[in-house]
Amino acid sequence: IARNPGEAEFHQAVREVLDSLGPVVAKHPSYTQAAVIERLCEPERQIIFRVPWVDDAGNVRINRGFRVEFNSALGPYKGGLRFHPTVNVGIVKFLGFEQIFKNALTGLPIGGGKGGSDFDPKGCSEGEVMRFCQSFMTELYRHIGEYTDVPAGDIGVGGREIGYLFGQYKRITNRYESGMLTGKGITWGGSQVRKEATGYGTVFFVEEMLKQQRETFEGKRVVVSGSGNVAIYAMEKVVQLGGTVVAFSDSSGYVVEEDGVDVETLKQVKEVERGRIADYVERRGGRALLGSSGSIWDVPTDIALPCATQNELDEDHAATLVRNGCRIVAEGANMPTTAAATKVLADAGVLFAPGKAANAGGVATSALEMQQNASRDSWSFEHTERRLDEIMRGIHDRCLATADEYGVPGDYVAGANIAGFTHVADAMLALGVI
Ligand code: NDP
Numbered sequence: 001i002a003r004n005p006g007e008a009e010f011h012q013a014v015r016e017v018l019d020s021l022g023p024v025v026a027k028h029p030s031y032t033q034a035a036v037i038e039r040l041c042e043p044e045r046q047i048i049f050r051v052p053w054v055d056d057a058g059n060v061r062i063n064r065g066f067r068v069e070f071n072s073a074l075g076p077y078k079g080g081l082r083f084h085p086t087v088n089v090g091i092v093k094f095l096g097f098e099q100i101f102k103n104a105l106t107g108l109p110i111g112g113g114k115g116g117s118d119f120d121p122k123g124c125s126e127g128e129v130m131r132f133c134q135s136f137m138t139e140l141y142r143h144i145g146e147y148t149d150v151p152a153g154d155i156g157v158g159g160r161e162i163g164y165l166f167g168q169y170k171r172i173t174n175r176y177e178s179g180m181l182t183g184k185g186i187t188w189g190g191s192q193v194r195k196e197a198t199g200y201g202t203v204f205f206v207e208e209m210l211k212q213q214r215e216t217f218e219g220k221r222v223v224v225s226g227s228g229n230v231a232i233y234a235m236e237k238v239v240q241l242g243g244t245v246v247a248f249s250d251s252s253g254y255v256v257e258e259d260g261v262d263v264e265t266l267k268q269v270k271e272v273e274r275g276r277i278a279d280y281v282e283r284r285g286g287r288a289l290l291g292s293s294g295s296i297w298d299v300p301t302d303i304a305l306p307c308a309t310q311n312e313l314d315e316d317h318a319a320t321l322v323r324n325g326c327r328i329v330a331e332g333a334n335m336p337t338t339a340a341a342t343k344v345l346a347d348a349g350v351l352f353a354p355g356k357a358a359n360a361g362g363v364a365t366s367a368l369e370m371q372q373n374a375s376r377d378s379w380s381f382e383h384t385e386r387r388l389d390e391i392m393r394g395i396h397d398r399c400l401a402t403a404d405e406y407g408v409p410g411d412y413v414a415g416a417n418i419a420g421f422t423h424v425a426d427a428m429l430a431l432g433v434i
Contacts, residue, residue, distance in 0.1 A: 007090030009310055013097050013335060014041055016342075016354075020417035023406045028422075034433065036425045043096065044077075045069040048089065049139040051117055053131045055124075065136050067115035069149055070096040073427040076147055077113030078103055078363060080154030080183075083161065085120045092116055094310070095154070098334055099363070101420030102356040105395050108367040113149055115140070121156050133164035141169050146179035146373075152366050153183040155309065158229060159195070163188075178373035182366035186378075191369035193384040194362075199233025200385070201361015202305060202332040202353075204392035207241060209328055209351055209412075212400075217243035223301040225249045226308030227270055227277055230332045230359065234305050236263045247291075247299040249308065250277045254296035257288040300324040307332030318344035331355035342413070357399050357416040364391045 001011055018037070025032050051063040066089060069077040079099040082091070092114050100112030117136060121129050143149060153162055162183045170176055184190035193200070203217075210216055220243045224231050227250045235245045245261040247254055255261075255277050265283055269275040281288045297304065297317035304326050306313045310333065313321075318341035321329065329345055330353035331337060337345070337352075345352050365388055372378050379387075399415030402422075408414045 004090070004093070007093055009094035009335070010090045010097060012339060013094040016335075016339060016413070017097075017101065017417045017421065020414040021421060024418050024421060028425075030429060031425050034429055036428050039428065040071060040100065040421075040424065041097070043068050043070045043093065044072060046089070046093075047115075047140075047143055051119065051132065051135050051139070053128070053135045055128055063117050063119040063132070065115070065117045065139060066092045067140060067143055067149070067151075068092045068096040068113060069143070070112045070114070071100045071424060072111035073424055073431055074104060075109035075111045076145075077149040078110035078152070078366065079112055079114040080116075080152045081157045081161075081165075082114070082116035082154040083119045083121050083156035084116070085118050087116045087118045091310070095334055098356050100424055101417065102360045103363055104420040104423040105357055105398065105416060106360050106364040106367065106391055107394060107398075107423075108364060108391075110150075110363065110367050113151075114154075115151060116154065116157070119156075121161070129161065130164045133161050134168040137165045137168035138172065140165075141172050144169075144180055146177055146370075150179065150366070150370065151181055152363070153229070155228065157183075159183065159185055179370050182369045184369070189369075189373055191365060191372055191384060192379060192381040193388055194365045194369055195229065196233040196236070196385075197365035197388055198230045198359050198362030199235070199307065199332060200237045201364065201388055201392045202230070202234050202307070202330055202358045203237035203241065204361065204389050205353055205358045205396055206303060206305070206328060206330045208393055208396040209330070209353060213351075217241040220244070220302040221246050221300065222303045222305060223247045223296060223299050224305045224307055224332070225254075225296050225312060225336070226306075226333065227266065227280075228308070230362070231305075231307035232263065232267060232270060234307055234332050235261055235266070238305075239263055243303070246301065247296050248277070249291075249296045251308075252276060252278070254291040254299075255281055255288050256291055256299055257284065259287060261288070297321055298324075301326055303328045303330070305330055305332050306336035308336065309333055310335045311338050313337045313341050315340040315344055317341060321345070322348040322350060326350060329353070330358040332359050334359065351410075352412060354413045354416050356420060357395050357412060360395055361388050361392055364388060
């Protein structure tokens with residue numbers, strides 16, 4: 001804490017992993033001898049840079065850009081870029097740290113990194129977003145590449161922003177290096193299912209959790225927070241599997257629709273018109289209602305999928321979920337559940353899937369995009385979705401098997417932390433003190 005002052009989210013993410021590692025270091029003294037944990041907590045490289053750009057009124061605007069290259073023992077750094085006014089070095093470090101273990105859990109050859117800016121795309125014109133992305137890449141390009149560091153999207157960075165970033169990289173370097181960025185459009189090097197992957201993957205993971213209980217999504221009520229990339233495709237897959245999504249949200253509030261959210265209308269409002277949840281409610285003509293008080297977690301549900309942002313589900317929300325009979329919580333977002341809330345859920349016997357396992361489908365499909373780029377190939381939607389499904393089931397089973405091995409059966413948090421850690425730690429041992 002003294003070494004990284006003020007980085008509350010980073011401390012929280014590190015503590016959550018270290019809490020699981022006691023039995024691992026006891027069993028493998030070589031990890032301690034080689035200072036693997038200390039090395040894992042220190043990013044290999046952190047880049048902070050100025051991003052100057054000119055808005056439509058001719059004013060010069062300054063934002064701050066970040067890329068934290070955390071660990072490359074398993075492959076090139078891999079992790080998204082977030083554009084949101086709350087981005088700072090502590091947020092980027094927490095996300096980059098989580099990313100190391102998540103990427104290790106996929107079993108694919110990718111290291112961990114994360115980046116972004118405190119730029120707020122909300123309310124900006126197309127031209128402003130493009131000029132910002134071009135300025136951001138004008139510095140970032142020298143640090144990234146197919147074999148070095150491969151960014152992708154995150155909050156505030158979707159297909160549009162990836163396009164502008166890729167275009168500027170290509171222009172500066174004079175290289176059509178498809179594998180230097182993922183989340184690209186289908187017609188210029190992107191992968192089928194990448195857009196859907198994080199949301200779909202989270203729901204595939206929950207499907208496996210349900211299977212363990214000899215249950216399915218059929219007839220289940222599901223609440224999904226957020227209405228961005230992850231949330232929309234989580235909702236879509238829940239509906240495909242027979243569940244009913246009864247509520248979703250954005251930072252302005254939440255929507256309840258007891259008969260089930262109409263995902264196609266939501267996609268039209270959010271993805272095509274770039275509207276807000278109030279626009280969705282208007283479109284649904286009385287079938288959907290804006291939440292009038294409290295939070296989305298007050299809506300009774302069997303399954304809760306927090307898919308918006310960090311620390312959005314606190315202790316009180318968790319207690320309400322438990323009281324209302326919620327049985328499964330799976331994190332589509334990164335660290336959306338506070339440490340205290342996780343404890344409330346665990347004490348009540350609610351099955352809990354941490355983000356580093358449940359939302360790994362996005363980065364896994366990014367790695368599949370890299371595979372397609374490297375082989376100059378493109379796979380069908382069905383084939384890619386099948387691969388994603390297999391990867392998510394693999395992660396699920398690895399978490400459970402590891403939890404069993406370390407004497408905490410059914411504990412997905414410990415299983416994910418230990419399985420991710422040992423995979424990276426073994427590679428670090430093999431590569432020597434670097
Ligand atoms: P988007 O920008 O597409 O959507 C984010 C959604 O969350 C929006 O509905 C947004 O509402 C809401 N939100 C953001 N900040 C807040 C806040 N402070 N309070 C309430 N709601 C908020 O991002 P993604 O869907 O890509 O990302 C969502 C989460 O999933 C993040 O935690 C991200 O790190 C994680 N994730 C994303 C992956 C991906 O592939 N995209 C992969 C793995 C994890 P509003 O529009 O009002 O801001």
